[in-house]
Amino acid sequence: MLSFLRKVRKSFILKDQARKYLLYGIGEVFLVVIGILIALQVNNWNEHRVQKTSIKNYLVNLDQEIENDILNLDRLTHYNSFRFHSLQHLLNLANSPMLDLSYPDTIRSFKNNIIWNQELPKDPDFEFLKLSFLWSTRGANKPYTSTTFEDLKSTGLFSSISNESLKQQINHYYAESERRFGSLGQEGFVRSIQPWLDILLEYGIIPHDLKPGDDPILLLKEDPKLAAALRKVIRNAWWREHSGITMILKARETRAAIQEVLEEL
Numbered sequence: 001m002l003s004f005l006r007k008v009r010k011s012f013i014l015k016d017q018a019r020k021y022l023l024y025g026i027g028e029v030f031l032v033v034i035g036i037l038i039a040l041q042v043n044n045w046n047e048h049r050v051q052k053t054s055i056k057n058y059l060v061n062l063d064q065e066i067e068n069d070i071l072n073l074d075r076l077t078h079y080n081s082f083r084f085h086s087l088q089h090l091l092n093l094a095n096s097p098m099l100d101l102s103y104p105d106t107i108r109s110f111k112n113n114i115i116w117n118q119e120l121p122k123d124p125d126f127e128f129l130k131l132s133f134l135w136s137t138r139g140a141n142k143p144y145t146s147t148t149f150e151d152l153k154s155t156g157l158f159s160s161i162s163n164e165s166l167k168q169q170i171n172h173y174y175a176e177s178e179r180r181f182g183s184l185g186q187e188g189f190v191r192s193i194q195p196w197l198d199i200l201l202e203y204g205i206i207p208h209d210l211k212p213g214d215d216p217i218l219l220l221k222e223d224p225k226l227a228a229a230l231r232k233v234i235r236n237a238w239w240r241e242h243s244g245i246t247m248i249l250k251a252r253e254t255r256a257a258i259q260e261v262l263e264e265l
Helices: 002-093 126-136 147-154 164-181 183-202 216-222 224-264
Strands: none
Touching: 002 126, 002 147, 002 164, 002 216, 002 224, 126 216, 164 183, 164 224, 183 224, 216 224
């Protein structure tokens, strides 16, 4: 009988130990799970912090890049303002009809132009003619850079920007820049000057090397095809000047939107 009671007592002790071991094991598993969850949360916090820092750095670089775009756009508008006004003036000197534009208010003032900061000459002036012919085939430089924007998209960080309005603003700025000054804009520029170049070369005149003996004003008077070709150049000069002014405003708006988001980061 005593032996039986001892066995029963021993059985209860073993069962109690098993229960304790079971509870201990469950506690260990619980601690491990909690530790993993905490580690994952900390890792997510770190990734979010790194991502936020990366986005901020990209936006700072983007802001600086667009600031530089504004300087390039300003130069482009000066170049094409000179092209527009000087070439219109050549037609006027030749008593040939000037290009009639429907949007005169979009033309930049000719005052303080970086190429010619004087009044337009009333009579043919050789230095003025040289500059006019030189710049008749120039002014097609690409005034914007999209390196940072392309990097931002390639890393996948652009889609991580939470401000949808900012993303739309940036997308619109670069899409519009590409439309006006990208490959299509460059092709349009080449098409606008090609007839002008071809006719001048037939007369033995090289636009970037006008000689004192050349008389382009007389040619404009006598050759209506040359005058028509020049009007095509003038129209492109107006378009590029107008585009430059438009994109300066868009660039400033985009910078303001970027800076507002940077203050929140």
